Amino acid sequence: MPLPSPGAELDGAPPVAVFSGTLREASGADVWALGFRSVDGEHLVGSQVADAADLLPAPVADVLSRARARGAVGEVVEVPVHAGDGAPESVLLVGLGTGTATDLRRAGAALSRRVRGRAHLAVAIGADCLGGDLVAAEERADVAALRALTEGLVLGGFSFDLKTQPGQAAVGQVTLTGVGEGAETAVRQARVTAHAGWFSRALAVMPSNVKNPAWLADRATEVAHAHGLECQVWDEPALERDGFGGVLAVGQASVSGPRFVRLDYAPEGAGRRTPHVVLVGKGITFDTGGLSLKPSDSMAPMKRDMTGAGVVLAVMAALRDLGCPVRVTGLLACAENAVGGAALRPGDVIRHYGGRTTEVTNTDAEGRLVLADGLAYAVDTIEPDVLVDVATLTGAVRIALGQRLGGLFTDDAELADQLVTAGRSSGEPVWHLPLVDDYLERLESRVADADNAGGTPGAITAALFLRPFAGSVRWAHLDLASVGDSPSDQFEWTQGATGFGARLLLRWLCHEAATGRKARR
Numbered sequence: 001m002p003l004p005s006p007g008a009e010l011d012g013a014p015p016v017a018v019f020s021g022t023l024r025e026a027s028g029a030d031v032w033a034l035g036f037r038s039v040d041g042e043h044l045v046g047s048q049v050a051d052a053a054d055l056l057p058a059p060v061a062d063v064l065s066r067a068r069a070r071g072a073v074g075e076v077v078e079v080p081v082h083a084g085d086g087a088p089e090s091v092l093l094v095g096l097g098t099g100t101a102t103d104l105r106r107a108g109a110a111l112s113r114r115v116r117g118r119a120h121l122a123v124a125i126g127a128d129c130l131g132g133d134l135v136a137a138e139e140r141a142d143v144a145a146l147r148a149l150t151e152g153l154v155l156g157g158f159s160f161d162l163k164t165q166p167g168q169a170a171v172g173q174v175t176l177t178g179v180g181e182g183a184e185t186a187v188r189q190a191r192v193t194a195h196a197g198w199f200s201r202a203l204a205v206m207p208s209n210v211k212n213p214a215w216l217a218d219r220a221t222e223v224a225h226a227h228g229l230e231c232q233v234w235d236e237p238a239l240e241r242d243g244f245g246g247v248l249a250v251g252q253a254s255v256s257g258p259r260f261v262r263l264d265y266a267p268e269g270a271g272r273r274t275p276h277v278v279l280v281g282k283g284i285t286f287d288t289g290g291l292s293l294k295p296s297d298s299m300a301p302m303k304r305d306m307t308g309a310g311v312v313l314a315v316m317a318a319l320r321d322l323g324c325p326v327r328v329t330g331l332l333a334c335a336e337n338a339v340g341g342a343a344l345r346p347g348d349v350i351r352h353y354g355g356r357t358t359e360v361t362n363t364d365a366e367g368r369l370v371l372a373d374g375l376a377y378a379v380d381t382i383e384p385d386v387l388v389d390v391a392t393l394t395g396a397v398r399i400a401l402g403q404r405l406g407g408l409f410t411d412d413a414e415l416a417d418q419l420v421t422a423g424r425s426s427g428e429p430v431w432h433l434p435l436v437d438d439y440l441e442r443l444e445s446r447v448a449d450a451d452n453a454g455g456t457p458g459a460i461t462a463a464l465f466l467r468p469f470a471g472s473v474r475w476a477h478l479d480l481a482s483v484g485d486s487p488s489d490q491f492e493w494t495q496g497a498t499g500f501g502a503r504l505l506l507r508w509l510c511h512e513a514a515t516g517r518k519a520r521r
């Protein structure tokens, strides 16, 4: 029996609506949630708690004290409620920690887990208990709080399965109550951003018997139609014609042939001075390692080796809804790294787009081979202002940084600063790692311009391998192999594939990138 219909399971994210009225006026919600903080042993609950007062068995401060609540992020205290007209089935009090954006995102996610399978959640964040400028300097505290909370509420409820008896899905709908003027736009943007995170995660979770390169290219075509983007797909003959030697070499053993996809977004009224960013995503739909075969434990999670391409696709899908001010081209370099009689061999020399050659000493270092084509293509045909590649590239970056921090490589200090800042504020943090020239000798080959597996330090030699393909264009490389999967349900992450990177890039493109060099000229 055929597995899922194309694309159908990719969006189960709950709708989040805003409402200026009270909890009670948000009729029909079966769960109410109120935020609270604990400061110096005193519990602070927003004034909207008045709405629930007659439902509670005691004053809310007493309820919290009795429950020994500490106000920690994501702490959820369930209060028994009197049944009555318009009364919800449950009232939840949710700890907001210190009230920072990070804490609110995490609180939203914890709440979302708690209300899985419920029909309708109405939330009163209680912005008046957040206290002044705790959340973000550039935005009103209540607005920034709602933005972060919304992202957490959506992402914490992520689920995806192909079970005949489906597991518990996210809450059916969420209403944010008491949301005043000026916050609607922020909540709408947060919803779009969170959906991008959801979409990239769903793409990464999809099993590889469904998700082959052609399937990914089809999803890209759908996205292009739905969001007004230009789209071009290279199949094998087109890849041969244009010399995409890296993508072809990696994909040559698979029964599902490789694809290269280009998506173009231009903002309304774009002109010559509009900065142009190109994103290149590693789209290995399954990584066996090729003839340099992976051991089975390392191979098992490799359906998510297309996370970079999934992230780029999810970003492209969100740009118009967010009104992104810069031109963006997304390139997806898709191939399945399979084993077979036609497979790429250790020792083979391949010729990338544009002519540079690589000696393939390890067929498991395949991501850099497909990215190299993408970078070279971008430099040759687009002349971008900035080039960023996104990939689950090396196991080494995970050893260096663990599973909560992505790796960032760039020689451009301003770009590093922008991406690190975007990572921190989006909840997808990255750490700037060095491109050390002294390790360049490890990439030397006797027969080609470079060796694809220069050895340790693995994340750095991989980044150094990519650098020449970016030519003189400002370039950054995100090695997200560290954060491509989450060991547990924690914060806004669900166990398994994360789709990490979409929120970071959207934040950068819609805020920081627009203030880059060209824009200031």
Ligand code: BES
Pocket (backbone or CB within 6 Å): 287, 289, 305, 362, 364, 365, 366, 367, 392, 393, 394, 395, 396, 452, 453, 454, 455, 458, 481, 482, 484
């Ligand atoms: N897809 C892997 C990297 C990876 C490892 C992603 C763990 C997610 C979790 C990549 O293609 C790979 O196999 N890299 C090799 C490179 C080596 C052969 C030079 C690695 O990191 O071991």
Ligand code: MN
Pocket (backbone or CB within 6 Å): 287, 289, 363, 364, 365, 366, 367
């Ligand atoms: Mn590999």
Ligand code: ZN
Pocket (backbone or CB within 6 Å): 284, 287, 305, 364, 366, 367, 392, 393
């Ligand atoms: Zn790989």
